[in-house]
Amino acid sequence: MSNQSKYALSEKNMAIAKEIFPEGKLSSADMKKVPLFYAKAKGSKVYDIDGNEYIDYFLGNGPLILGHCHDEVVSAIKEQAEKGINFGGHSEISLKFAQKICDSVKSIERMRYTSTGTEATYYAIRIARAYTKRDYILRFEGAYHGHHNLALMSSKMKHASIDLLKKYPIPDTRPYVDSAGIPNDEADKVFIAPFNNIERLEEILEKHGDKIACVMVEPVQRYIEPKDDFLKKVRELTKKYGILMILMFFDEIVTGFRLAPGGAQQYYGVDADITALGKITGGGFPHGVIGGPKEIMDKVFDPTSDQYVFHAGTFSGNAIACAAGYTQVSVLERDDLYERLHYLGKKIREGIREVLNKTGLPYRVYGVGPMWHFSFIDKDIIDYxxxxxxxxxxxxxxxxxxxxxxxxxxxxxxxxxxxHSDEDIDKTIEIFEESVKETLREEKKNV
Ligand SMILES: Cc1ncc(COP(=O)(O)O)c(C=O)c1O
Known part of the structure; x- marks a missing residue:
């Protein structure tokens, strides 16, 4: 048998990549466990350049809810590419898609396109600040809202440890800034609260509500579900505190069109003031949306108003991204695929639970709709x-x-x-079980 690594070609390419890309990575968010170079993908599978096949649960970092290279999405891209790629202005497809988004997400009556999710959350903050004429924002520790300065505040602690957290005790509303290059004083305008802790949120809003423009929420924070009507209670508090209402901003870049056509707002029955969408809306192309009700959007995009928000982007309304995104969300709705997505999510979570039950180890399995996560832990994960x-x-x-x-x-x-087929899920659970058993055997040996 050859001793050659099954990732030999990927490893060879990674050696070259490391000479060009710092850390050998395309971005800090690349969490792959082995140095993979992709060759092609179709449906639920990706293939690396060594010819290995994988059932894929990354899906291009989340956008490909119809799997890789869905026939209808690919046709729409090709068709649009023949007609025009980036007009820098309106096109039939950018309008048709905008109508679909407004029809699907109840709270969005007016919207603008952005080119990424990060850009959408950036504009959400600018809009909230302009509308309320307040500078402060409140966000939850551990949420990810992209990579601009304010989006990264207390998002993830580098080398996080329980000891380190003691330096930043929970009652402290001040964020830590975990990327160099962000001026410390930007943190002065940010309050931090723990997710799922409505009492703490109320304390902060009671004290500082008149300074806060918006509360930023990732409705399912990473894999952590909102508990005990947390989102509805945040909604109530943002209406209660502040002279003008504090805006509730839902970052639906993950949940939008994933949990339901109307995203987490439909799924949990809460309307946000400002919504950011992305990932699925680009059908695999860079894309984002920032939207909200007329009262807010018309006010801040009125050029005669002193609350006027400047927004621009070379690729806003990019025709290919709109064609791919429009087709993807239309197929989801037309074929009523949401039920299937929720079924598959439940199936994999149950399968994983069954496997972990047999280990006798403390664990938790989380996920809403077509998302899943497992942790070895002996208490519920409710916040970062x-x-x-x-x-x-x-x-x-x-x-x-x-x-x-x-x-x-x-x-x-x-x-x-x-x-993803039922067989994909069954095979994944089988592989999960084998991997758990082998790992635990090895751990025992090493004791
Ligand atoms: C909840 C959330 N918000 C914002 C972003 C940033 O989106 P993008 O990577 O398109 O800039 C992400 C990306 O993963 C995200 O998960």
């Missing part, structure tokens, strides 16, 4: 800090083994597409 008690190194070893056996998934939140 509780997630830090998980045994990440054990989960990491299991996930790495899953790569070797043909499943790509992460320690964080994993995505399922509507074209």
């Amino acid at each position: 800090r509780s997630s830090l008690f998980a045994n990440k190194s054990l989960a990491d070893k299991i996930v790495t083994k899953m790569y070797d056996k043909g499943v790509l998934c992460s320690l964080g939140r994993n995505y399922i597409s509507a074209v």
Whole structure:
């Protein structure tokens, strides 16, 4: 038998990549466990340049809810490419898609396109500040809202540890800034609260509400579900505190068109003031949306108003992204695929639970709709800090083994597409079980 690594070609390319890309990565968010170079993808599968096949739960970082290279999406892209790629102005497809978005997400009556999710959350803050004439924002620790300065405040603590967290006690509303290059004083305008802790939120809003422009919410924070009507209670509090209402901003870049056509707002029955969409809306192309009710959007986009918000972007309304996104969300709705997405999510979560039950180890399995996550932990994960008690190194070893056996998934939140088959899920659970058993055997040996 050859001793050659099954990733030999990928490894060779990675050596070259490391000479060009810092850390050998395309971005800091690349969490792959082995150095993978992709060759092609179709449906629920991706193939690396060594010819290995994987069931994919990354789905291009989340946008490909119909799987890779869905025939109708690819046709729409080709058709649009023949007609025009980026007009820098309105086109039939950018209008048709905007109508669809407004029809699907009840709280969006007016909208603008952006080119990424990060850009959409950036504009959400600018709009909220302009509309309320206040500078402060409140966000929840551990949420990810993209990579601009304010989006990164207390998003993830580098080298997080329980000891380090003691330096930043929970009652402290001041964020930590975890990327160099962000001026510390930008943190002066940010309040931080723990997710799912309505009492703490109320305390901060009671004290500082008249300074706060918006509360930024990732409705399912990473994989952490909102508990006990948390989102509805945030809605109530944002209406109660502040002289003018504090705006509630929903970052639906992950949940939009994923949990339901109307996103988390439809799924949880809460309307936001400002909504950011992305990922699925680009059908695999860079894309984002920032939207809200007429009262807010017309006010801040009125050039005669002193609350006027400047917004621009070379690629706003890019025709290819709109054609891909429009087709993707239309197919989801036309074929009523939401039921299937929720079914597949439940199936994989139940399968994983069954496997972990047999280990006798404390664990939690999370996920809403077509998303899944597992952690080895003996208490519920309700916010960022509780997630830090998980045994990440054990989960990491299991996930790495899953790569070797043909499943790509992460320690964080994993995505399922509507074209993952029942067999894909069964095979994934089988591979998960093998990987868990092998890892635990090895752990025992090493004691
Ligand atoms: C909730 C959330 N908001 C914002 C973003 C940023 O979107 P983008 O990567 O398109 O800039 C992401 C990306 O993963 C996200 O998950």
